[in-house]
Amino acid sequence: MVIGGDAAGMSAASQARRLRGPDELEIVAFERGHFSSFSACGIPYWVGGDVPERDRLIARTPEEHRARDIDLRMRTEVVEIDVEGARVRVRDVESGAESWTSYDKLVIATGARPIRPVLPGVDAPGVHGVQTLDDGQALLDTLSTTKGRRAVVVGAGYIGVEMAEALINRGYEVTVVNRGKEPMSTLDPDMGRLVHRAMAGMGITMVDDAEVTKVLTGDDGRVRAVATDDAEYPADVVVLGIGVRPETELAKAAGLPVGDHGGLLTDLSMRVRGHDDIWAGGDCVEVLDLVTGRERHIPLGTHANKHGQVIGSNVGGGYATFPGVVGTAVSKVCDLEIARTGLREKDARRAGLQYVTVTIESTSRAGYYPGAAPMTVKMLAERRTGRLLGVQIVGREGAGKRVDIAAVALTAGMTVEQMTVLDLGYAPPFSPVWDPILVAARKAATAVRSSAS
Template sequence: MAGQRRMVVVGGDAAGMSAASRARRLRDREHLAITAFERGRLASYSACGIPYWTGGVVDGPDALVARTPEAHRERGIDLRMLTEVTELDVAGQRVRARELTSGRETWHGYDDLVLATGARPLRPPLEGIDARGVYGVQTLEDGRALLEGLERTAARRAVVIGAGYIGVEMAEALVRRGCAVTVVERSAQPMATLDPDMGALVREAMSGMGIEVVTDTAVTGVRTGADGEAVGVATSAGDVPADVVVLGLGVRPETSLAAAAGLPLGESGGLLTDLAMRVRGHANIWAGGDCVEVLDLVSGRTRHIALGTHANKHGQVIGMNVGGGYATFPGVVGTAVSKVCDLEIARTGLREKDARAVGLRFVTATIESTSRAGYYPGAREMTVKMLAEQGTGRLLGVQIVGREGAAKRVDVAAVALTARMTVEQMTALDLGYAPPFSPVWDPVLVAARKTATLIR
């Protein structure tokens, strides 16, 4: 059709379908044809909900699907499921797609290409890693397979490899299902996204919940029985028996297509874009979600952060730009929250090692406080650690470990980081106070006062 542009989206989850949906709202079918390819069976779903589905906290998988393929098609997006893009022809402005059911391959031209290929879970090349009974938790299909495996084996012993966000969340899910859980982590403490002293608090709390946490230990393989089923995990400290093994080792950007096409990648292997989410050096190729690196507003460097919040924002920016508007994604400060049972974990900004890596001189302060006034029923303990730049007093990072009411306090710090506030300025923030919600001095402000004292 004369005057009709062609938008091709590779990847049918958060970033890709947000981009397609936003562009469609701005441009009708007469002016913009949108084709999206997804190699899986589901689109637009919340992978973040898999641990809570596994633990029986929420229903799934339907409850975790934000919009079905049929709903996207009704809105004028030609979403093709079980179809994998196998090649990018940048010079010819086309992609090769293969239908997984039939094997049929076809070329599709584009005027604007959106890469939303996501991330792939780390699966180290260890003996037995692909055995039956070893599960990843990247997709809803992974979650379904794990639940079927738990029921099939009547699992009572579970080993989680890796103690990052996914690892600790899956540890909770398996505890809720009645399993005895061992978490194996090669670092000195769980939650390497925290400084070791704060990670030690997480380890202490997990141990108190009955979760065995084995640190400073490398996994060397998965033991299997005569039937090929996983029966345990081999580590540098000995074997750990298991009925199921769950991988929580994190992810890497899925950019093999982009790399083969010669598109620019960063240190982590993620695509590099400008603030409009346009791939650097390519006027009509866009990228967002877990396959990109983004600007860290605190360190000034690019980094890879796989979070659905960012992916949806990237998609909105891309869709606005492809649809004829203008939008940018300025960057992140690295905010994340998680929980294991009743323990809440939060961080934003830089850790000590991050600050050293970019040559910043800093001071740290750690305080203990409570979620409510100490005399009010239900007050729970929390520990807050704060980093600030020596000399200027600029806030660099905050980490919080505590019970109910702890984690979301990190949002105050995330705003302060984005605004480049000093810890002295933070002490004057007009935060809400009443005994059911906070002590007279909120824990984040107590940490800011102590840090400001060190700066002075």
């Protein structure tokens, strides 16, 4: 039995079905929404017009899952898990009818829920979150019917900056209100400052170190502005991009273990700790950080699909493990690319690690080759050992995916000295003779040596 019909849940169901036929294993999945196996990460690009239609974001429809002998029941919500009785209580979203269904093996893939602050006016027409395809369609409907062209995005993390781009593409005047001192709190402040400057240069009004206190409405009840302690910002539409939390209320009520970040705790096989017949994966779990050895909550579709593969293999009679992550993510706003992997400075301090940092400026291609674009690379390495701890990149076209080099180096436990001799591909259209990652590694290796003297 699977709770949740998106990435982790349906990947688990599909992998289990590959290993075991319908005569050997019955698979039932419950999904409370209208869509299965869709890309939430693609919603900003659909809203912005880069993806022309909603259905391109759907990897596999309910009908396609059912054709593979997976009994996927849409618009059906699980409202209670009875661990002792090995059963769940389900509710038909349309009719409200409830019933109990028993399981032998349970997979929890309930995902994450958007953070929606408790503010006056936050539920007014024109205020939108963006987590599901239904959310995206509701926002598009508002954009197509609203006469004004002023938008406020609340939050400046991945969702916030991507939605700022989407609204710019739709021809809106965009203001981003961010409670942090700089956008992209997943970066160190000095790198976030680069993002601020670039976004301001795109015509986006950046309001940092400010918290929205209420949403103001007009005589028609629709949103007309958002207010902070110091100012009001006119808005014909408001998009909430504050982030998400693990959707684990159902699991906590059933007595299942959760971590400090609110996510379910599993072992390496993605089995919920202390429960032989319950697995969990996707945005509702915490994962092992391979750099610090601690648990983290990192809601990404890449992880969710891998979790599902591991769970499906184990439920289907095979064997697989998920060893952990290094915290790699990449995003963009217009032509600015933003990437990070590993630890920020405050992460390293929290973990009790001593470190050195270096920052370098380079270009995406040989400087003389047409289209060479600037980028900034920041690298953290552990003092004395020189072990790579983290990398952050902010730049133009060709910058972001370079973070993958660092992600592999982190996973392998490489030192910055070892990274300096990596045999990376070179030609003037693709990189300078010394790739920016290698330039940063050379500078970091020098800093490590200096710190030891």
